Amino acid sequence: MAEYLTLFIGAVIINNFVLTKFLGLCIFFGISKNLSASVGMGMAVTSVMTMSSILAWIVYFFVLEPLGVTFLTTIVFVVLTASFVQLLELVIKKQAPALYNMWGIYLLLIATNCIVLAVPLLNVESNYSLLKSIVFAIGSGLGFAVAIILMASLREKLVYADVPKPLQGIGIAFILAGMLSLAFLGFSGML
Amino acid sequence: MDKLKELWPIYSKGLMAENPIFILALSLCPALAVTTTVVNGLTMGLTVTFVITSNNVVVSIVRSFVNPKVRVPVYITSIATIVTVAQLVLQAYFPHLYQALGIYLALVVVFAIILARAEVFASKNGPLRSFADGFGMGCGFTLAMLIISAIREVIGSGTLLGQPVLWAGYDPMLMMVLPPGAFILIGYLVAACKTWNAKREREAAVREREQEKGAES
Numbered sequence: 001m002a003e004y005l006t007l008f009i010g011a012v013i014i015n016n017f018v019l020t021k022f023l024g025l026c027i028f029f030g031i032s033k034n035l036s037a038s039v040g041m042g043m044a045v046t047s048v049m050t051m052s053s054i055l056a057w058i059v060y061f062f063v064l065e066p067l068g069v070t071f072l073t074t075i076v077f078v079v080l081t082a083s084f085v086q087l088l089e090l091v092i093k094k095q096a097p098a099l100y101n102m103w104g105i106y107l108l109l110i111a112t113n114c115i116v117l118a119v120p121l122l123n124v125e126s127n128y129s130l131l132k133s134i135v136f137a138i139g140s141g142l143g144f145a146v147a148i149i150l151m152a153s154l155r156e157k158l159v160y161a162d163v164p165k166p167l168q169g170i171g172i173a174f175i176l177a178g179m180l181s182l183a184f185l186g187f188s189g190m191l
Numbered sequence: 192m193d194k195l196k197e198l199w200p201i202y203s204k205g206l207m208a209e210n211p212i213f214i215l216a217l218s219l220c221p222a223l224a225v226t227t228t229v230v231n232g233l234t235m236g237l238t239v240t241f242v243i244t245s246n247n248v249v250v251s252i253v254r255s256f257v258n259p260k261v262r263v264p265v266y267i268t269s270i271a272t273i274v275t276v277a278q279l280v281l282q283a284y285f286p287h288l289y290q291a292l293g294i295y296l297a298l299v300v301v302f303a304i305i306l307a308r309a310e311v312f313a314s315k316n317g318p319l320r321s322f323a324d325g326f327g328m329g330c331g332f333t334l335a336m337l338i339i340s341a342i343r344e345v346i347g348s349g350t351l352l353g354q355p356v357l358w359a360g361y362d363p364m365l366m367m368v369l370p371p372g373a374f375i376l377i378g379y380l381v382a383a384c385k386t387w388n389a390k391r392e393r394e395a396a397v398r399e400r401e402q403e404k405g406a407e408s
Contacts, residue, residue: 075271166382174378182371
């Protein structure tokens with residue numbers, strides 16, 4: 001139990017995917033202008049990542065490894081996650097239109113994203129069991145959600161700040177992310 | 192010679208005016224993650240140059256018989272195949288670099304810049320022009336990686352390519368090789384790039400006005 005808890009907390013704050021591993025930066029900077037969109041994105045990423053991790057784990061340990069074709073991992077995982085997200089989008093559109101109106105646009109954005117691909121890859125690289133993979137995926141997703149929600153709340157305050165002209169837009173967002181990352185470094189000695 | 196003249200602007204726009212990192216702000220994950228030393232940054236830059244150039248050529252060759260509806264999956268599969276080739280080559284000949292780049296090498300597959308060039312340029316142009324575009328974007332990317340990694344290595348560890356370059360008592364600023372340093376540095380570099388481009392545009396506008404005046408008188 002303690003092992004899983006360590007893995008989970010490690011994934012959420014200590015090895016935060018956005019702020020210490022630089023994954024998912026495109027959506028991180030693209031979406032964090034708006035707080036409610038950030039919440040939606042965080043949830044969408046967490047659920048997609050968990051489901052695609054399970055799928056990728058099954059494919060890796062039951063198909064790729066027995067056949068001895070692990071060098072195809074990158075290709076298979078990319079196609080797998082991208083097609084899974086597209087499929088999910090179709091299903092949600094058909095079955096839950098209300099949900100689709102809320103999250104549909106984010107699903108398209110994360111179809112080929114580094115964070116959604118990185119978690120399944122890291123899972124099989126570190127030889128996690130299925131349960132561990134799930135815990136790790138949920139933790140990483142929540143870590144992303146925490147980072148993007150924090151960032152969005154900070155950026156909403158930026159509207160009232162007098163930012164020097166060349167830094168306006170993406171420049172100041174990066175420096176802000178740097179400060180956040182510095183704050184998250186403080187957690188590194190925790191476990 | 193005329194052909195070269197035509198290709199030069201396609202190539203050179205990737206270096207500065209449309210630099211994938213500083214101007215388009217695409218594919219930042221690797222730019223931040225692997226640029227702790229110049230060697231890592233350069234390896235990443237060259238890998239991306241190889242992938243983006245080959246993918247552009249492949250896409251522009253197959254563009255006429257790929258149904259537009261399935262073009263994105265086709266592009267992704269093509270990119271993933273080329274990345275796997277690069278991965279295997281690095282693993283076989285440069286195992287240290289392969290280890291240092293780790294998961295970020297596999298993640299080259301999902302770099303927005305590669306898919307974006309395939310979609311925006313290679314799917315509408317011939318192989319030669321696509322080659323020039325991909326190569327230019329790749330060189331611009333490598334250039335950006337070199338600049339970022341050189342600054343981070345010199346300030347963060349006081350070395351360049353592993354050789355000490357600063358005075359003996361230099362106390363390395365550890366933050367620069369840690370994640371926060373990367374974010375803050377990129378922020379200032381983006382601002383610098385924006386200022387430089389704005390200044391160039393202003394100068395071009397002034398020159399145009401002067402030419403008009405000259406024509407009138």
